[in-house]
Structures are given as structure tokens and as C-alpha cells.
Amino acid sequence: MFERFTKDARAVVQGAVEHAEQARAGTVEPEHLLLALLDREGSRASFALAALGVGEHRDVVRQELREARRRAGLSRSETEALAGLGIDVSEIVARVEEVHGVGALSAGDRSRGRRWSGHRGFGRGAKEVLEKALRVAVARRDRHIGDEHLLLALALRPGVPAEVLAGHGVTHASLTRVLGDGTGQACA
Numbered sequence: 001m002f003e004r005f006t007k008d009a010r011a012v013v014q015g016a017v018e019h020a021e022q023a024r025a026g027t028v029e030p031e032h033l034l035l036a037l038l039d040r041e042g043s044r045a046s047f048a049l050a051a052l053g054v055g056e057h058r059d060v061v062r063q064e065l066r067e068a069r070r071r072a073g074l075s076r077s078e079t080e081a082l083a084g085l086g087i088d089v090s091e092i093v094a095r096v097e098e099v100h101g102v103g104a105l106s107a108g109d110r111s112r113g114r115r116w117s118g119h120r121g122f123g124r125g126a127k128e129v130l131e132k133a134l135r136v137a138v139a140r141r142d143r144h145i146g147d148e149h150l151l152l153a154l155a156l157r158p159g160v161p162a163e164v165l166a167g168h169g170v171t172h173a174s175l176t177r178v179l180g181d182g183t184g185q186a187c188a
Contacts (some may be wrong), residue, residue: 006042027123044148
């Protein structure tokens, strides 16, 4: 599948691996793909993000992803659902961090004290995004998988990245308006 990736899409995948390494995460996750997309400039995905106003809010998006990581990767909707059951995630995070330190529930902190020198594998969520990017490209009749397909796939897949993007007006529908529907015609 990677042979069909454009130079920009490959750079996003490599950037995601680097973000996972920096976070000391055991696997590359969808959040790392979004962080790598936010780093890009001059690509179709960066154009779409800028057109939808995320360009000037990249740091806010990064902060929202860090906050979700502190909540053990739970989205706001999951946190609200737990609150409906009487479970206060903020209180749990505060208590765990009080005993074990800030970020104790973050996936990257599980390998504390060990150096990871091997290849970073892709977690199930990141694999789903890559597969969905392929499906998006096929549905749009594109011959290659670009970083815009990765962005569209992130917006389609339920989870923290889609929730954070939607909070800034980046949805599959808004991306399709900006990028076009695959026929080469952008609507915005």
C-alpha cells in the first residue's frame, strides 16, 4: 500500500513515527498522524487545514491532543458518557497524577526508564486510518494516496483526532468542500 503514497503522505507517516518516538509511545496512533499533518506546509492537507482556519490554531489543536493524552486518550464525548455514569475522569486523572506524576496515564509514559531503540509499530487505530485513507482515495478515484486522504480518513474515524478537528470546523463535509469530491473540482 505504501508504494501508492505520495511524497507528502510518506512524510506524514514518517512524521507520525517521529512524534511517537518523542512521546515515547510504544506504537504510532492516530493522534501522531494528526500531529504530523499539522507540521506539514505546502501540501494539499495543509492547504485544507489553512482554508478551514486551523492554520492559525495549530498550537491549540496540539494542546487539545495533549489534554486527551493526559485523560488516557479518552475523547470528550467518552469523558461525558462516563460522567453520566457518575465517573469523574478529571478527578481520577488528578488522583493518579498526584501519586504517579503528571502524565502518568499518557501512553508514552508507560515505557518510563526504558529506551526504545526498535521499530515503532502502528497501533490498531493508526492502521485503520491508513486503510481508510486507501478507501477514501479509491472512492475519490485518485490513483495515489496523499496527505489529504489521511486527513479525510482522520475526520471520518471516530476518536480524539476527529473530535478535535470537528471542534475547529474540520469535518469530512468541510474538507470535501475545500478539496473537492474527487472529480478535480473544489467547491471552495
